[in-house]
Amino acid sequence: MADQFSSVWTRTPRRPRTSGLDREQIVRAAIAILDREGLDALSMRKLGAELGAGATSLYWHVANKNELLELALDEIWGAVDDAGLERADGLRELLSTFAYNFRGALLAHPWSAALIGRLPSVGPQAFRLTERLRRAFGDAGFRGLDVYLASGTVTSFVLGQVIPLIAMEKAYGGPVDRGQVMQILDELSVDYSQMRADYHDLMPEDSAVGNAIGFDFGLLCLLDGLEARLRAQRSTGPATVVADETGRL
Amino acid sequence: MADQFSSVWTRTPRRPRTSGLDREQIVRAAIAILDREGLDALSMRKLGAELGAGATSLYWHVANKNELLELALDEIWGAVDDAGLERADGLRELLSTFAYNFRGALLAHPWSAALIGRLPSVGPQAFRLTERLRRAFGDAGFRGLDVYLASGTVTSFVLGQVIPLIAMEKAYGGPVDRGQVMQILDELSVDYSQMRADYHDLMPEDSAVGNAIGFDFGLLCLLDGLEARLRAQRSTGPATVVADETGRL
DNA sequence: ACCTGAACACCGTTCAAGT
DNA sequence: ACCTGAACACCGTTCAAGT
Numbered sequence A, B: 001m002a003d004q005f006s007s008v009w010t011r012t013p014r015r016p017r018t019s020g021l022d023r024e025q026i027v028r029a030a031i032a033i034l035d036r037e038g039l040d041a042l043s044m045r046k047l048g049a050e051l052g053a054g055a056t057s058l059y060w061h062v063a064n065k066n067e068l069l070e071l072a073l074d075e076i077w078g079a080v081d082d083a084g085l086e087r088a089d090g091l092r093e094l095l096s097t098f099a100y101n102f103r104g105a106l107l108a109h110p111w112s113a114a115l116i117g118r119l120p121s122v123g124p125q126a127f128r129l130t131e132r133l134r135r136a137f138g139d140a141g142f143r144g145l146d147v148y149l150a151s152g153t154v155t156s157f158v159l160g161q162v163i164p165l166i167a168m169e170k171a172y173g174g175p176v177d178r179g180q181v182m183q184i185l186d187e188l189s190v191d192y193s194q195m196r197a198d199y200h201d202l203m204p205e206d207s208a209v210g211n212a213i214g215f216d217f218g219l220l221c222l223l224d225g226l227e228a229r230l231r232a233q234r235s236t237g238p239a240t241v242v243a244d245e246t247g248r249l
Numbered sequence C, D: 001a002c003c004t005g006a007a008c009a010c011c012g013t014t015c016a017a018g019t
Helices: A023-037 A044-050 A055-060 A065-078 A091-108 A111-116 A124-139 A145-172 A178-187 A193-202 A207-236 B023-037 B044-050 B055-060 B065-079 B091-108 B111-116 B124-139 B146-172 B178-187 B193-202 B207-236
Strands: none
Touching (some): A023 A065, A065 A124, A091 A111, A111 B146, A124 A145, A145 A207, A145 B111, A193 B124, B044 B055, B091 B111, B091 B146, B124 B146, B146 B207
16 A cells, blocks of 8 residues: 655655664664663664664674674773873882773673673774783883783783672672671581681671772782782893693792 | 373373483583583573473473573582692692682683673582682681682682683684784784784794783782782781772772 | 565573373 | 473564665
8 A cells, every 4th residue: 555645745754863873873872771771681673773773774784793792892991091001100000090990991881791701802992902001011111921911910800800790799789798698608508607707707798898808909919929020020031931831830 | 182092001101201300410411511512502492402301391490591500600610629729738839729720610611701700609619619718728828808818819810811711712713823813903003013013022823822821920920919918917917908098009 | 885674593481281 | 299382572683675
């Protein structure tokens, strides 16, 4: 059945307001959904609807959902505030600035923590950050391969702290408190009495505080260790650890 | 239509060979699929089929798929070889033993790395390992909260090293070589010439070797840092870092 | 060049019904 | 107590067809 009445005014324009769908806009909308509703809630159909387009239209701009998620993840690498890195005065300030900025960016977009375990991080923003770190760790005195090893050590530590924390908070729908963990301990019917007592006596009530303390402790360790590497490098030149035949230290 | 012929012999027994479906068996089968085909390939239907049962039968034994994955993940915490931890002589041996065992367990079950970012790790095996670490770090000389902070620092570092590595290898379908990374660098049309030269001159051809070097470098840093914490503790008692009001070191 | 709609081959989960 | 099958409300992705 054809339209019974038709004119320029009733006919919808060739490319309606939703036109101009482009990659940048799609990624922006995807991140909005991810921030608002989380990783599991993002579907191509929902994203299409949010953009006033069919789900399948997206496939003109991205090859598949994984590619879209890669683009979104790269934006998070770009969201790490690295403006202060090159102004950092000394290793301590560099570590503190980078580690907290990186942690902050991940916590602000919790879905990114899960993606890091699933997708490679080889986008332009990831490399931009790597380049910034290269220069900052070079300014701090590292030479040769040690530049990358040092920044990689800090990056690993931050990821390892944040990723399980986010999984925990997602599962409990918010900060986990000491009592919840202790209750699980009790239900295991194994004698963890010392651990239980330690939790009771030593752990802060709020797990967010506990995590912050652990984060600072680890950073202090890294600071000492990296300073020792710097000293060793000054006396013997930029040398690097190599694993022996057993693969152990 | 009823059966036309029926006897004890034609009638199938009450609970056929597939019976006795229990949680342990289900988790074992799930891990088999995960190891063989990866995280994305596990579906409740496929798991049911593997067990000779309907997909929906599984829901009697586990509340949902996430719970099943939690059970599978806990098994990996249990797969970390911790028999040698209590025999470790000194901090260096403890770090080396634990870090390599932990890394090995994760690499042997790559799907577990992605799950750590998605599910909480509060099962019996996770706690068992925590308890083992508590004792080992206590034997190494740590006291009070520092016991947990020290082991947590090492755990974070290992996770942060392994999780992105696994994502990378999954994306490339195997070990990533130096050339692939350099090719991406070239395509970004930003001047990363120094980084490119460093990759060319300093990075091992095989990324697995590069990762092992980074892992050892980080462990050495942690060793130095943790030893410094031990010394500080001996002179002033088990004190702990506390973040100042800005949340920085 | 870009978008649509129908269609395909899947998902996780619920629930009434069976034994 | 444990399992089944049908059904529901979704998925990601392909592809011929439209403009």
